[in-house]
Amino acid sequence: MSEELANALVVLSPTAEDGEIEVNPSKKMDSSALTVSFDEETHGNKIVRKARENPMLPLGLAGCIIACAVGAYKFKRRGDMSMSVFLMQLRVAAQGTVVGFLTLGLGYSMINEYLIKPKSKD
16 A cells, blocks of 8 residues: 555645645556645745846835935934925925836836837737
């Protein structure tokens, strides 16, 4: 029985509960079966993948951080301006930076997809 289980086909069933694996000993695996890796994506790998998909994302995040750093520096030198007005202007600057870079990234992606690399129609 243990030899049959060693060569059994493992089926991931959508009805199985969490942590359950359905084993069907009647189906044998051949040597040409595909090996599937179920490694989870780490946070670092996800950030790298997202940066490759949209190259303006890291620039947008860097722009937001820079806008916040400049805002923190200027906070002490704001003069007679009220705190709420200063923070509102800082928020608009940070959000504008991120939205601007993401818009540039969208334009970059559209140019690559539709103008530079048009898909062939079969």
